[in-house]
Amino acid sequence: MAKLPPYTSTGEYIWHYIYRGICGLIFLFLILPILIVLPLSFNVEPYFSFTSGMLNFDPKAFSLRWYEDIFRNGMASPDTPFGWSWLSDTWNNGQWIRAIRNSFFIGVCATLLSTALGTLAAIGLSRSEMPYRRLIMSILISPMIVPLVITAAGMFFFYSKIHLSQTYLGVIMAHAVLGTPFVIITVTATLVGFDKSLVRASQSLGAGALTTFRKVQMPLIIPGVISGGLFAFITSFDEVVAVLFLASPEQRTIPRQMWSGIREQISPTILAVATLLVILSIILLTVLELLRRRSERLRGITNS
């Protein structure tokens, strides 16, 4: 914590601590709702609130039943003992398991598509020779800005006409479009600090365009590409409106399953899934932070 300068008056001292207190409360507002789902997901009762047993730390008030339910929900014969048949049953029939599989499949495909296209476009856009740069950039960023309902409704009409609605390809295309702005923004941000003379140096040493890209440019912008890819992945992983409009039950994703869970039968299984998602986002955040540090180190910005 920063030391207060010696000329600070008493009033300022008081204000300083009040201000810290206010900020602390705002941080609580930000973080508490996310942390509160963790204990609630271990509730033995099918409620969304703390029971008196939980508050007294009674071990009987806690259980893993909602985590079990993630696997059991939708199984053809949930009572069979654990084994190969149980595993194949939950893999093929479990509603949440299906949603998790779909989310990862769609997310990975959409991320690959949007990262590949987005990175190329960002490199092109960062060149000063690019004509109509500003206009094209604003069109490419617009999927992030246009209200999702409008995007999804438009896709519903158009994709139905070309027989893409209710298919995996349709959902993947929709998610890829929604993810590209993030890739463009992050890769462009890395390219801003990119030293053009490195490219010229490599070319003057006889490297072709592809070699230059692979050996010089790519290693330097790779942190931006990966963090853009993570953004694209989380966008797809979290997206529900396009899935609501475009997907058939076969393509249900985790957020879609949560959506119907909240609307139809509220059960703490949603909280268990939410806990898993919070853990996933902590992992992604850590990866992103490590990438940021690496990128700073590579560019010679030291962390004070």
Place this chain on the structure above:
Amino acid sequence: MTDSQTVTSGAITAADGTPLKKKLAQALFRSRVRAVSLVVPLFAFVMASFVIPIFALMWQGVYNDRFSTYTPNLTEQLTAWDGLAEPGEALFAALVSDLKTARKDRTIGRIATRVNQEYPGTRSLFTSTARKAKKLRAPFKESVIKTNKKWANIEIWRAMKLTSQDLTPSFYATALDGRYTVDKGFVAQNENRQIYVKLFWRTLLISASVMGLCLLLGYPVAYLLATLPLRTSNLLMIMVLLPFWTSLLVRTTAWIAILQSQGVINDLMVAVGITADDSRFSLIYNMTGTIIAMTHILLPFMILPLYSVMKTIPPSYMRAARSLGATPTAAFIRVYAPQTIPGIGAGGLLVFILAIGYYITPALVGGQDGQLISNMIAYHMQKSLNWSLAAALGGILLAGVLLLYWIYDRVIGIDNMKLG
């Protein structure tokens, strides 16, 4: 200097003998082509899977050929009719013949639904007359009116004339709480039928309050993060970024768990004794719930741009102001705050743009009075199936959002958008 250049410029040639000027132009052209060819794949992809679908939706808002497709004869007669004179025998004859075909092809439901959108309360009139159409004999005007007296009402015919036009402004008129009529042009809808303009205003109001709350909560936090040493602020930054990275549905679920009447806050209130068990606060499934949850979800979008602007303000400015005799408050208001205006603009606009099109959170925690215009669009898309009206409402919303986006690009520039 200039003279010698103009004299020699023709003479300088590249290794292969072409003039340097031409060679340079070629090289520039090539690098331009290279830059464009890098962008083209994504541009084509965004066009095909995003821009064209949106145009397809917008087209729906002004074009609807459902009526004219299924009633070819009637449409022909209605186009010839001026909409002012009493409908004549030819119109009635065309009506009967089209209703007969529609009944046979089972398309009568679609026709009736379409006219009903233009003139509510006429659905059963069409279906019931279509059932009897087979038995009707000439003169058709008399016999049709005999089956139902409503057919003598010229307003129904005027509505049908409007629906027979494929290109129509009536959906936009409805979206703005008006009606488009043959004889009087645009007229305002009855007071008790006006819902959409009110909903647009409510959307603006909620978005503005969310933006205000985000600024109120985000500013102190961004200031703290910008003034603390980097090691501490990086640690605290996690608290901002974790919500940003957590699924929207997780956060909405969490707010349901916290705010519902048997939820954490109400339980706490009852336990502390602020409120009685039977008079718990209703914090969710209303506008309050929408505003609280949306503020929480959009707060990082306010903090991050504010932080990146505040980071660039040297702390020595404040010290200089103090040393020149300014009180801390004066130094902050007159020296520091004006420099954060770009951040306020960037964060505020971004939050407002995102809030105005919000759908998921209001749908889950909004109840009755916490719904936004997006929810109405989704309702017309999925429940009432009045797609053209959904498209018209979407068109108005999109125009507003694009205007704000244009302002954002003008004032802040999309290149300066930062994430995390």
